[in-house]
Amino acid sequence: MEAACDAVLDVIGGAHGPYSGASYDRLRDRLADTTALPAEGHPLEDVLAAVREDVLANAVHPSDETCVAHLQCPPMVPALAAEALLTASNQSLDSFDQAPAATVVEERLIADLTALYELGPAADGVVTGGGTESNHQALLLARDDYVETVFGQSVREHGLPPAAQDLRILCSADAHFTAAQSAALLGLGEDAVVTIPTDGRHRMDATALRETVERLNDAGKHPFAVVGTAGTTDFGSIDPLSAVADVAATHDLWVHVDAAFGGALAVSDQHSERLSGIDRADSVAVDFHKLFFQPIACGALLVADGESFELMSRNAAYLNPAGDAVPNLVAKSTRTTRRFDALKPYVAFRTLGRDGLGALVDRTLALADDVAGLLRADPAFELACEPTLNAVTFRYRPVREHAHCDPGPWADHVTEAAREQLFDAGTAVVARTTVDDRAHVKFTLMNPRTTVADIQSVLVAFKGHAATIEAADRTAPITTAAGGDQ
Numbered sequence: 001m002e003a004a005c006d007a008v009l010d011v012i013g014g015a016h017g018p019y020s021g022a023s024y025d026r027l028r029d030r031l032a033d034t035t036a037l038p039a040e041g042h043p044l045e046d047v048l049a050a051v052r053e054d055v056l057a058n059a060v061h062p063s064d065e066t067c068v069a070h071l072q073c074p075p076m077v078p079a080l081a082a083e084a085l086l087t088a089s090n091q092s093l094d095s096f097d098q099a100p101a102a103t104v105v106e107e108r109l110i111a112d113l114t115a116l117y118e119l120g121p122a123a124d125g126v127v128t129g130g131g132t133e134s135n136h137q138a139l140l141l142a143r144d145d146y147v148e149t150v151f152g153q154s155v156r157e158h159g160l161p162p163a164a165q166d167l168r169i170l171c172s173a174d175a176h177f178t179a180a181q182s183a184a185l186l187g188l189g190e191d192a193v194v195t196i197p198t199d200g201r202h203r204m205d206a207t208a209l210r211e212t213v214e215r216l217n218d219a220g221k222h223p224f225a226v227v228g229t230a231g232t233t234d235f236g237s238i239d240p241l242s243a244v245a246d247v248a249a250t251h252d253l254w255v256h257v258d259a260a261f262g263g264a265l266a267v268s269d270q271h272s273e274r275l276s277g278i279d280r281a282d283s284v285a286v287d288f289h290k291l292f293f294q295p296i297a298c299g300a301l302l303v304a305d306g307e308s309f310e311l312m313s314r315n316a317a318y319l320n321p322a323g324d325a326v327p328n329l330v331a332k333s334t335r336t337t338r339r340f341d342a343l344k345p346y347v348a349f350r351t352l353g354r355d356g357l358g359a360l361v362d363r364t365l366a367l368a369d370d371v372a373g374l375l376r377a378d379p380a381f382e383l384a385c386e387p388t389l390n391a392v393t394f395r396y397r398p399v400r401e402h403a404h405c406d407p408g409p410w411a412d413h414v415t416e417a418a419r420e421q422l423f424d425a426g427t428a429v430v431a432r433t434t435v436d437d438r439a440h441v442k443f444t445l446m447n448p449r450t451t452v453a454d455i456q457s458v459l460v461a462f463k464g465h466a467a468t469i470e471a472a473d474r475t476a477p478i479t480t481a482a483g484g485d486q
């Protein structure tokens with residue numbers, strides 16, 4: 001146990017750097033002779049020593065200041081304490097008699113969250129494993145509510161009616177892929193998702209939304225839900241939630257707000273206004289394992305009308321027989337056995353308070369603005385869009401032309417190769433994406449300890465790699481990974 005605690009302190013103390021740079025092949029070779037299931041056991045101390053050497057030494061370390069790729073946060077210490085406790089106590093939220101106080105803690109957390117997002121007195125929710133699960137469950141409830149209301153059919157009991165092939169979900173062109181994934185899992189097909197164009201800041205165009213809904217209705221389709229995003233993955237952009245809710249109110253659409261990333265703004269006095277309109281949502285997905293700095297996995301689905309969970313609830317004689325006097329949360333979840341993840345935000349939020357949490361959020365957003373300033377001032381880089389949250393997306397402008405290659409693919413090549421070299425050298429972990437079919441790199445600045453100077457040094461290293469690549473590849477044939485693959 002002590003050895004494990006020491007290893008934890010190394011990890012969160014930044015003893016490892018962002019990454020060792022080890023390749024997949026090297027890691028596979030290194031672990032080739034170990035088996036997860038030896039015939040005979042070894043002392044725990046020895047097993048943990050090997051884990052430190054083989055695994056932790058080759059993990060990416062989001063607690064390092066230059067691990068700035070994804071929405072992978074440095075987990076905060078109070079939540080790590082809660083994580084150890086909830087795992088040791090092993091409560092399972094599917095029935096009261098497996099999780100008595102834990103059931104009440106989750107209810108308290110959900111009540112505070114529905115109040116935070118002002119979802120009204122009938123609101124309810126459930127802790128989930130993250131945005132994917134929350135978005136899926138939200139659209140399941142929206143679909144079943146619509147089919148029951150319009151076609152008088154219970155999807156839970158009888159499946160989808162023939163008219164289900166005309167069901168449509170609307171979201172912006174920059175919405176997370178889980179909207180399409182949910183449609184596929186819900187038996188509607190990805191074709192059921194109609195994307196709405198975005199403006200220059202990657203926000204849904206509400207006028208286009210209205211026109212699209214009208215067009216779909218005229219064509220005899222059944223648009224039933226709109227997904228507004230509060231914090232898109234690549235740009236942090238926030239759809240105009242009030243205007244989206246206006247369109248939804250006119251056309252009777254379920255409004256789901258995917259606030260997996262941006263939901264944390266609600267605790268910031270400085271930025272909470274940007275979520276205005278979220279109180280009009282029928283459902284909200286929020287992730288704690290992103291900008292709330294909780295260890296993976298931890299999210300929540302909130303619904304304005306708690307009764308809507310009835311659409312999916314069921315009774316199992318061994319867990320929640322009908323008429324039971326205590327809450328058995330299994331009826332609100334797509335899972336059965338479910339971790340007591342609610343304890344993490346419960347402990348962390350009580351420790352930091354709203355002010356403490358808000359200060360962390362504000363810090364990372366301010367850093368993103370400063371980093372955007374660095375990129376704007378440097379002719380070697382081109383910012384894709386002003387950051388709204390703390391995702392900063394940009395590309396590299398080669399200094400020299402390629403002998404035979406067009407400027408676009410050449411810049412793609414250098415941008416992507418320099419990013420890879422940063423990773424392989426273990427200097428920094430930064431992300432990639434494509435914007436308008438061109439390769440970009442992205443900083444997702446999740447670490448409140450990261451400074452502008454840290455990022456400045458990453459940019460200097462990036463330019464160093466880029467210069468070497470330009471010199472070496474200027475006449476070589478170029479193939480590039482970028483090009484339309486979102």
Ligand SMILES: *Cc1c(COP(=O)(O)O)cnc(C)c1O
Binds near residue numbers: 071131
């Ligand atoms: C991260 C994210 C998701 C997916 O959530 P997971 O927690 O990874 O399952 C969905 N939507 C948005 C906007 C996200 O940022």
